[in-house]
Amino acid sequence: MPKIFSFVGNSNSGKTTLISKIITELKKRNYTVGALKNCSKGFEIDKEGKDSYILKEKGADPVLLISKDNIALFRRNNGDEPKELIKRYFHDRDFVIIEGGKGWNGFRKIEVMGNEKKRLKLDDKPIAIVSDVENDTDVPLFKKDDIENIVNFLEKEDG
């Protein structure tokens, strides 16, 4: 099973930018990486009018698109547990990077802070903080551009 880390933070805290850099660094170190995004507000990827949308609206589930280079799968969420989905779709990856998932318990969380020095209320205490403003914490603290040490930390962390 992969090493799984969940990067949580308010919107506009810079999660996507941070995660993008971390994925780039992990790839540079030759790891396989899956990414998972918790879209609590939903996502609008296959739009009205698109064939995939039409097929889904008619009741096809799942809908699979295949091109020479890419595969896309759309399906209903039947209340699947994130852990179950990770096992199904990411079982052979070295790392899984989750964006969001504040409410998903049981994942190692790394808190990403924006410019406001205000911590999230989390059930799981974060194992590290990434922030350019925080300086008073009892867990490892990384600056946002310190990608190398963040990835060193992820490498060393054991499940």
Added chain:
Amino acid sequence: MPKIFSFVGNSNSGKTTLISKIITELKKRNYTVGALKNCSKGFEIDKEGKDSYILKEKGADPVLLISKDNIALFRRNNGDEPKELIKRYFHDRDFVIIEGGKGWNGFRKIEVMGNEKKRLKLDDKPIAIVSDVENDTDVPLFKKDDIENIVNFLEKEDG
């Protein structure tokens, strides 16, 4: 394993419209249905600028989006055989309806004709034709709006 049918025809022959109606009818008859679209020209679903696109560009593979209602999975196509993908993603469905896939051998094909009375060159002979213009064929021929009989035919066809 599901019953699998591949609807092939030139672009603008009306495949998506036909398939949409067939899926609606299959759902009415209480079947589970998966749909697969062969996008030979590629598909543009997660667009530049979208988070899912960014994560994929950085090398995350797969990228999974989860919302309360829906799940979307994006991955590279590593030369997976369509049959393998069907087994993985559609194994528990009653029917799989393929749109396109002229070049995929070994699937039961139903030829969909537009207004031109010109047949496709297929390696597999189609098991039926859906057309409002053809009248000279040795396989079952259905009009495009005769959804009920098309679906009766799919129900009766054995693998």
